Amino acid sequence: MILFELFLSFMKIGFFSFGGMTMIPVINDEVLVHGWMTMDEVLDIVAVAEMTPGSLGINCATFVGLRTAGLPGAFSATLGVMMPSLTLCMAAAHFIMKLKGNQTLENIMNGVRPVSMGMLLAVAVTLGQTTFWAEGAGISLSGLRWNLVFIATVCGFLMFRWKLSIPRAILLAAVLGLAAG
Amino acid sequence: MEQHSDNSPGAVQEKAGGAGSSPGRNGNSHPMGRVGKLAVMFWTMARIGCLTFGGGWSIIGQMQAEFVEKRGWLTEEQIIDFMSLARSFPGIMIINMSVLCGYAMEGAAGALSAALGLSAPAVIAIGLVTYFYSSLKSNPYVEKVLNGVRCVVIPIILQAAWKLKNKSLISTMSWLLFAAAFCVCAFTGVSKPAVIVAGAAAGLVIWGKGGNHDTV
Numbered sequence: 603m604i605l606f607e608l609f610l611s612f613m614k615i616g617f618f619s620f621g622g623m624t625m626i627p628v629i630n631d632e633v634l635v636h637g638w639m640t641m642d643e644v645l646d647i648v649a650v651a652e653m654t655p656g657s658l659g660i661n662c663a664t665f666v667g668l669r670t671a672g673l674p675g676a677f678s679a680t681l682g683v684m685m686p687s688l689t690l691c692m693a694a695a696h697f698i699m700k701l702k703g704n705q706t707l708e709n710i711m712n713g714v715r716p717v718s719m720g721m722l723l724a725v726a727v728t729l730g731q732t733t734f735w736a737e738g739a740g741i742s743l744s745g746l747r748w749n750l751v752f753i754a755t756v757c758g759f760l761m762f763r764w765k766l767s768i769p770r771a772i773l774l775a776a777v778l779g780l781a782a783g
Numbered sequence: 784m785e786q787h788s789d790n791s792p793g794a795v796q797e798k799a800g801g802a803g804s805s806p807g808r809n810g811n812s813h814p815m816g817r818v819g820k821l822a823v824m825f826w827t828m829a830r831i832g833c834l835t836f837g838g839g840w841s842i843i844g845q846m847q848a849e850f851v852e853k854r855g856w857l858t859e860e861q862i863i864d865f866m867s868l869a870r871s872f873p874g875i876m877i878i879n880m881s882v883l884c885g886y887a888m889e890g891a892a893g894a895l896s897a898a899l900g901l902s903a904p905a906v907i908a909i910g911l912v913t914y915f916y917s918s919l920k921s922n923p924y925v926e927k928v929l930n931g932v933r934c935v936v937i938p939i940i941l942q943a944a945w946k947l948k949n950k951s952l953i954s955t956m957s958w959l960l961f962a963a964a965f966c967v968c969a970f971t972g973v974s975k976p977a978v979i980v981a982g983a984a985a986g987l988v989i990w991g992k993g994g995n996h997d998t999v
Contacts, residue, residue: 713986779931
């Protein structure tokens with residue numbers, strides 16, 4: 603019944619976290635309690651998740667599932683961690699589509715839209731802080747990693763000025779990173 | 784496919800004049816047919832899934848380019864609305880985003896195909912990386928490439944914000960809300976769902992009394 607346990611555990615992780623690093627403590631609890639992994643291995647996942655595309659939650663579920671029960675384990679854990687999206691978000695999407703044109707919903711969305719744009723811009727600032735300054739160095743001009751600022755500027759310029767597509771921009775950034783990262 | 788071909792002109796017309804109308808939920812009028820559309824969604828999301836590094840926020844820009852600009856299956860408003868919902872609901876933001884957009888485009892099957900498409904590359908990549916973990920961990924080139932990729936996420940987000948601003952920042956009041964939310968999110972630790980709920984309440988209060996963007 604390890605497959606079902608994996609599914610349940612990761613469903614719990616999904617429902618009690620909001621993605622990204624907020625998942626670490628919840629994941630930690632679940633996999634330690636079941637004895638699926640050690641603390642060191644949990645830290646390894648974070649490194650693995652950084653190396654691979656996809657979110658920490660999916661990567662972690664696949665990693666733990668693969669370790670404990672092979673490919674079927676990977677599938678049940680991954681499906682488990684996707685359950686909040688497949689239930690709550692599906693219901694929300696249904697609700698939103700049904701209420702299309704409703705004036706109250708429009709009023710709410712008029713307030714939510716600018717707020718989420720502010721949130722999006724704030725994500726760029728926070729990411730900029732963690733990317734362009736070495737960890738723990740503090741925000742100062744001398745600690746700025748100029749090579750990374752250069753990569754971001756070149757890619758951004760090409761995207762805005764010459765409409766370089768996103769996949770190509772990512773590829774370019776990887777190549778520039780190899781040369782100057 | 785054949786029995787839907789008579790709908791194709793209608794689909795084109797709707798796309799041309801469809802500023803306010805939903806481009807989704809009309810899968811049958813799509814020239815490819817429903818299964819074809821689902822397959823395109825799966826494949827597109829899988830390609831997006833190969834390139835989601837650094838928290839996955841670049842997905843906003845990628846989905847905007849693929850589904851709004853290129854195919855017209857979603858509107859810019861939907862991208863903005865779903866972004867705030869995806870961030871407020873429990874679970875993984877990018878999976879939430881793909882379920883919401885997938886559902887808007889092609890119902891429950893669309894949601895499933897978008898979510899599975901997005902996670903497929905991650906699952907495959909984890910399998911490979913787990914196998915080669917020890918050699919990758921000590922490889923300095925991996926770190927360099929990842930540094931480069933993390934950098935480009937920032938212009939991708941900025942570009943997405945730039946393109947979406949016309950649909951969200953349409954009055955003085957909305958600019959003020961935007962500025963307030965930016966400051967709160969960038970400089971305080973207030974949780975994101977709380978910020979979005981506050982935005983919803985502000986929207987109700989400001990526009991709820993019969994006001995519109997011209998008068999506020």
